[in-house]
Amino acid sequence: MITPAVETAARTAPLPAYVYDLDHLDGHVAAIAATMRAGPGRVEIHYAAKANPDEGVLATVARHVDGVEVASGGELAHVRRVLGPDVPVAFGGPGKTDEELAAAVRHADRVHVESRHELRRLAAAARAAGVTAQVLLRVNVPGGPGGVLRMGGGPSPFGMDPGEIDACVAELPPEIALVGVHAHLASGLDAADCAAQGRAVLDWAGGFAARHAVALAEVVIGGGMNVDYTRPDEGFDWAAYRAALRLPDRGPTVRIEPGRAITAYSGWYVIDVLDLKRSAGEWFAICRGGTHHLRTPVAKGHDQPFTVLPTGAGPGHAGPVTVVGQLCTPKDVLARRVPVDRIAVGDRVVFALAGAYAWNISHHDFLMHPPPTLLRVGGGADQV
Numbered sequence: 001m002i003t004p005a006v007e008t009a010a011r012t013a014p015l016p017a018y019v020y021d022l023d024h025l026d027g028h029v030a031a032i033a034a035t036m037r038a039g040p041g042r043v044e045i046h047y048a049a050k051a052n053p054d055e056g057v058l059a060t061v062a063r064h065v066d067g068v069e070v071a072s073g074g075e076l077a078h079v080r081r082v083l084g085p086d087v088p089v090a091f092g093g094p095g096k097t098d099e100e101l102a103a104a105v106r107h108a109d110r111v112h113v114e115s116r117h118e119l120r121r122l123a124a125a126a127r128a129a130g131v132t133a134q135v136l137l138r139v140n141v142p143g144g145p146g147g148v149l150r151m152g153g154g155p156s157p158f159g160m161d162p163g164e165i166d167a168c169v170a171e172l173p174p175e176i177a178l179v180g181v182h183a184h185l186a187s188g189l190d191a192a193d194c195a196a197q198g199r200a201v202l203d204w205a206g207g208f209a210a211r212h213a214v215a216l217a218e219v220v221i222g223g224g225m226n227v228d229y230t231r232p233d234e235g236f237d238w239a240a241y242r243a244a245l246r247l248p249d250r251g252p253t254v255r256i257e258p259g260r261a262i263t264a265y266s267g268w269y270v271i272d273v274l275d276l277k278r279s280a281g282e283w284f285a286i287c288r289g290g291t292h293h294l295r296t297p298v299a300k301g302h303d304q305p306f307t308v309l310p311t312g313a314g315p316g317h318a319g320p321v322t323v324v325g326q327l328c329t330p331k332d333v334l335a336r337r338v339p340v341d342r343i344a345v346g347d348r349v350v351f352a353l354a355g356a357y358a359w360n361i362s363h364h365d366f367l368m369h370p371p372p373t374l375l376r377v378g379g380g381a382d383q384v
């Protein structure tokens, strides 16, 4: 659960700290890429930068994937700055501003279009820049297997109903090159559900292409591969997912854009116990840090898995403990009533699965506590 390099860093780092193990990440992404690239059919991976845009993480992931998916002008500029002009970037997401559309036509290789109105605005931006925008229309395919974070399959601000996609094709402006269709319907799917969702999108795309007599070069079937926070040592079953997609030898390039299942396993958040007390029969470990650094357990409603490094002294406590942070809110809970062999004041608590939607989705400034130290280990990375 904790790599040796992370354990060494966790024992010595000034706390609170985030530790990213770039060697661990490198091996993990390399294995995913090898599995997904095995035939039949052609699969590309775009990393969803929103999961973790850390520079060391981006540079490590970029060695193994085909490109990066960004969802804002800020992410686009950041990814270009970190990875340079050559890495393929797709710009998606709802509510793009005129400035973002102007940046997208100049600095992104693909644009995922969310509505007819956006398509017209994108065409205007492309015309102003004197370029042709390479477009994938984002479809909200009806139905679908569900998932923890549903973004489609029913009423949704994301993507377009199939009828709207038809209308887009009927009025394609000359500045738009239709490259394919895009879908991301849900996150938190196991391999079978994720593949069923991908198949539904591919089947819909096949019918759409035939109906309009257009050749679709690319179909994006989204991310959403599950990370099981109750089983930190079990990963998403990429081989089962790849097989269940049942891709033919020939067909459009199928692109996936995972985020969480790429980086979650390679990040750890380390804090130490400042106080240990009993309240109305329950034990609480109050730690240096909290959900302003690691909002993931509150956002997703789980206990963040953790290990106690016995670096403290004192009598300690054995049994269920609720691990909380320093914020003046009862919501500042990282893990609730989790049994431990022993926890004491001064112990270091190492939270796993903190490499995705963790630091970057947290409300850093609430109560003005200091930010965590950021450590990158492995990958020839320097401490920052």
Ligand SMILES: Cc1ncc(COP(=O)(O)O)c(C=O)c1O
Pocket: 048, 051, 069, 092, 093, 184, 186, 187, 188, 222, 223, 224, 225, 257, 258, 259, 260, 261
């Ligand atoms: C369009 C799109 N693609 C990919 C992702 C990545 O999803 P996940 O991190 O669950 O793999 C998201 C997440 O919200 C998304 O909105």
